[in-house]
Amino acid sequence: MALTFKLLNKVGYSPEHQWNIFCPLAKLAFAQCTPRMHSSSYRRPGVPPDNTPPWKKIDFNFQKGVKEVKKHFGLLKKELVDHWTGPEGRPLVEHILEQTRVLWEFRCQQDLEQWVVSSDQEIGGRSEAYLKLGKNNQTALLCGTLNTNVPRDGETRYSGYCSMRSKLPQAAFNRLKHYDWSSFNSLHLRVRGDGRSWMVNLGTEMYFSHQKNDLYNYFLFTRGGPYWQDVKIPFSKFFLTSRGRIQDNQQPAWLDKINTLGFTLGDKVDGPFQLEIDFIGVCNDRAHTEEFAYEKYKRNP
Amino acid sequence: MRCTRVLLLAKEACGGPLTLGQALGLPGTVSCAQTPNMCLSRGFRTSMRKSSSNPAPTKREEKKEEAQPSQKSLVTDDFFNRFDQDCRNKATFSQVVDVFCKKDVRRRGHVEFIYAALQKMPEFGVERDLRVYNALLDVFPKEVFVPQNSFQRMFNHYPRQQECGVQVLEQMENYGILPDAETRFLLLQIFGRKSHPFLKYRRMMYWFPKFQNLNPYPMLEPLPQDPVDIAKLSLQRISADLDARITVYQMPSVEEETGITYPHIVGIQSPEQQSLLQKHSQDRPVYIEGPFPLWLKKTCVYYYVLRAELSPPGEKEEEEEIDPERNFYYPMRMDMDLERDLGDDDSFDVDEVEEGLIFAMCMVGSGDQATLAKWISGLQETNPILGHIPVVFRLESSPHEIQAVPEVEETDEEEAIQSQKMTQ
Numbered sequence: 021m022a023l024t025f026k027l028l029n030k031v032g033y034s035p036e037h038q039w040n041i042f043c044p045l046a047k048l049a050f051a052q053c054t055p056r057m058h059s060s061s062y063r064r065p066g067v068p069p070d071n072t073p074p075w076k077k078i079d080f081n082f083q084k085g086v087k088e089v090k091k092h093f094g095l096l097k098k099e100l101v102d103h104w105t106g107p108e109g110r111p112l113v114e115h116i117l118e119q120t121r122v123l124w125e126f127r128c129q130q131d132l133e134q135w136v137v138s139s140d141q142e143i144g145g146r147s148e149a150y151l152k153l154g155k156n157n158q159t160a161l162l163c164g165t166l167n168t169n170v171p172r173d174g175e176t177r178y179s180g181y182c183s184m185r186s187k188l189p190q191a192a193f194n195r196l197k198h199y200d201w202s203s204f205n206s207l208h209l210r211v212r213g214d215g216r217s218w219m220v221n222l223g224t225e226m227y228f229s230h231q232k233n234d235l236y237n238y239f240l241f242t243r244g245g246p247y248w249q250d251v252k253i254p255f256s257k258f259f260l261t262s263r264g265r266i267q268d269n270q271q272p273a274w275l276d277k278i279n280t281l282g283f284t285l286g287d288k289v290d291g292p293f294q295l296e297i298d299f300i301g302v303c304n305d306r307a308h309t310e311e312f313a314y315e316k317y318k319r320n321p
Numbered sequence: 322m323r324c325t326r327v328l329l330l331a332k333e334a335c336g337g338p339l340t341l342g343q344a345l346g347l348p349g350t351v352s353c354a355q356t357p358n359m360c361l362s363r364g365f366r367t368s369m370r371k372s373s374s375n376p377a378p379t380k381r382e383e384k385k386e387e388a389q390p391s392q393k394s395l396v397t398d399d400f401f402n403r404f405d406q407d408c409r410n411k412a413t414f415s416q417v418v419d420v421f422c423k424k425d426v427r428r429r430g431h432v433e434f435i436y437a438a439l440q441k442m443p444e445f446g447v448e449r450d451l452r453v454y455n456a457l458l459d460v461f462p463k464e465v466f467v468p469q470n471s472f473q474r475m476f477n478h479y480p481r482q483q484e485c486g487v488q489v490l491e492q493m494e495n496y497g498i499l500p501d502a503e504t505r506f507l508l509l510q511i512f513g514r515k516s517h518p519f520l521k522y523r524r525m526m527y528w529f530p531k532f533q534n535l536n537p538y539p540m541l542e543p544l545p546q547d548p549v550d551i552a553k554l555s556l557q558r559i560s561a562d563l564d565a566r567i568t569v570y571q572m573p574s575v576e577e578e579t580g581i582t583y584p585h586i587v588g589i590q591s592p593e594q595q596s597l598l599q600k601h602s603q604d605r606p607v608y609i610e611g612p613f614p615l616w617l618k619k620t621c622v623y624y625y626v627l628r629a630e631l632s633p634p635g636e637k638e639e640e641e642e643i644d645p646e647r648n649f650y651y652p653m654r655m656d657m658d659l660e661r662d663l664g665d666d667d668s669f670d671v672d673e674v675e676e677g678l679i680f681a682m683c684m685v686g687s688g689d690q691a692t693l694a695k696w697i698s699g700l701q702e703t704n705p706i707l708g709h710i711p712v713v714f715r716l717e718s719s720p721h722e723i724q725a726v727p728e729v730e731e732t733d734e735e736e737a738i739q740s741q742k743m744t745q
Contacts, residue, residue, distance in 0.1 A: 117664040118664075119664060119665075119666060119667050120666070120667060120668065120669050120670070122669050122670055122671050125671055127672075155676075156674075156675075156676075158672070158674045158675075159674060178495075208669065214613075214614050214615055214616055215538070215558075215615045215616035215617060216616045217536065239532070239535060239536075241535070241536050241537055241538055242538075243537075243538050243558060243559060243561060244538075244555075244558065244559050244615040244616065245558070245559025245560065245561065245615065245624070245682075246559070246613070246626050246628075246679050246682070247559070247561050247679075248674070249561075266524075266528055268524070288495075289616065289618075289619050291614075291616070291621055292614060292621075293616075294614075298671070298674050299669065299671045301669050301671075303667065303669070314531075
């Protein structure tokens with residue numbers, strides 16, 4: 021029992037995530053009060069656990085309340101109107117016939133606010149990562165320094181990563197929403213790197229709560245140099261990992277329940293890095309018919 | 322069952338797995354072991370112990386043995402610290418492993434030794450050597466940790482040793498080393514088929530080959546020593562054009578009389594870039610920008626580009642008109658507006674990122690203006706128009722983040738914009 025508790029508490033997206041799975045209604049009540057935290061619930065070795073009861077973290081603020089109510093009712097109205105027009109707010113014909121969709125592009129500061137940048141400073145490392153707009157405000161530039169010095173806390177063995185992840189999509193009243201990419205089969209990125217290889221992570225909604233650390237990963241190799249590079253990654257190539265360990269039992273990702281998309285750098289090389297992203301989109305590559313690139317045996321290796 | 326308990330008790334009492342036979346006595350070992358070859362090996366080891374000059378351990382000796390494990394880690398550290406920083410290489414490392422293996426038949430303290438060895442491997446420069454890893458696995462005593470019956474198989478048999486074996490494999494995984502048949506043979510001999518290290522081995526053998534050759538921009542491993550070769554390789558990689566031609570403008574050399582060093586200058590330009598540069602208006606300058614970093618696995622190199630600024634929006638490049646009657650046999654231009662359906666539209670609805678054209682790239686030994694000016698004068702031979710276009714140096718003035726520039730020394734040249742009118 022204690023072990024389960026520990027496992028649940030170790031690393032996760034958010035405390036609300038657990039609420040949602042155990043009791044969907046409780047989430048509605050709590051979600052209003054506590055802002056959704058995107059920092060992980062990982063606790064550094066040697067730091068005492070945060071035992072503050074949740075009701076003490078509630079910030080009663082009338083102004084904030086009014087703002088939230090406005091925001092959520094606005095979202096609700098948008099949802100209702102969108103539902104009237106068609107799926108995802110577009111006419112049905114367009115929805116059925118669309119072959120490509122641009123999910124994120126980086127043209128202004130608001131676009132950057134949909135992303136969370138984190139590095140191993142959370143676990144006591146010394147890497148730095150910053151996300152900012154590019155030269156002529158048309159791209160996002162993720163840059164910083166990677167440092168593989170392991171924090172001297174006696175438990176951590178590896179260090180040195182920087183990552184950028186999209187925030188969870190949310191409907192009105194902080195309900196969970198998922199991206200539905202089931203009509204596409206490839207991820208399309210236009211990037212410009214500096215020769216380092218990155219990892220693309222897809223966070224999907226899983227069925228059980230113990231699967232919340234599961235991610236679908238694939239590599240993103242950058243050429244480097246002054247030219248843009250179009251990368252097309254089929255979703256069938258993504259393999260399942262849990263806490264960075266590749267899993268024996270593989271299954272294709274559920275494309276209608278995508279929560280987050282992220283980029284991680286952890287190539288064990290100290291030094292500066294940069295990745296410039298023009299846009300991130302999904303497309304339907306009709307020449308690609310593969311369902312899943314890896315074997316789905318019961319006992320894999 | 323009772324036999325197992327006795328075994329466990331004996332293990333605890335002796336502190337080491339290999340004194341089992343001795344603690345139980347030979348007949349006991351035979352009764353609890355199931356396969357004949359196993360009891361043979363155990364019997365053999367017991368006899369080895371007995372054949373040595375030491376009589377049966379007295380109480381005092383047992384105390385000594387108990388006190389030893391606390392010193393063990395220190396002792397293994399001493400093995401490696403005996404060598405200076407200079408003579409740490411593969412030969413000395415394998416010498417240490419050999420010394421440890423020959424010191425004691427029972428390999429007492431091998432787990433500590435292996436952990437210490439794993440830590441010291443990068444210092445000896447053997448962290449990417451598969452043979453060394455196999456030699457380390459060879460330190461484990463053979464056939465002792467193989468589970469004998471279903472109960473042992475069900476529970477974690479010799480967990481500390483298994484963990485240690487997994488750790489060896491994990492370090493191999495971290496350095497990207499694919500195990501070979503010898504590793505498999507050793508693991509089977511040490512831990513048996515149903516064990517965690519062997520499972521780890523199988524996972525590695527399953528996943529490693531899948532991802533081994535995925536990188537579309539592979540690099541030589543190890544990289545060539547010559548900076549000119551590295552520059553050629555990396556320029557070919559970043560130019561992304563098979564037509565691009567590499568020119569070595571200057572080989573690295575040192576003039577003996579004056580002691581002046583000439584750094585290398587390697588440039589690349591494609592025919593397309595040449596024709597674009599021909600069309601470039603002579604009123605607007607071209608810029609030398611850099612240094613930009615490029616990573617080749619573990620090394621970082623820097624490159625410079627020769628580029629134009631974006632033309633102002635009002636000034637549009639007029640395209641060369643081809644009059645339709647130049648050729649009577651087939652039309653020079655077709656204006657067919659094929660009606661495309663929405664479902665056929667595979668383009669993305671984004672604004673193109675507009676940037677200035679790039680005319681050439683280069684890598685130099687030292688990124689000062691004099692060297693780069695030499696590159697430009699070398700470029701003039703193939704692009705005579707460069708003699709009429711002003712060239713502006715914008716070194717380190719770009720918003721690209723370059724935190725550390727170890728090789729290039731340009732601290733005193735911030736924003737050194739110097740317009741040079743090159744005259745031939």
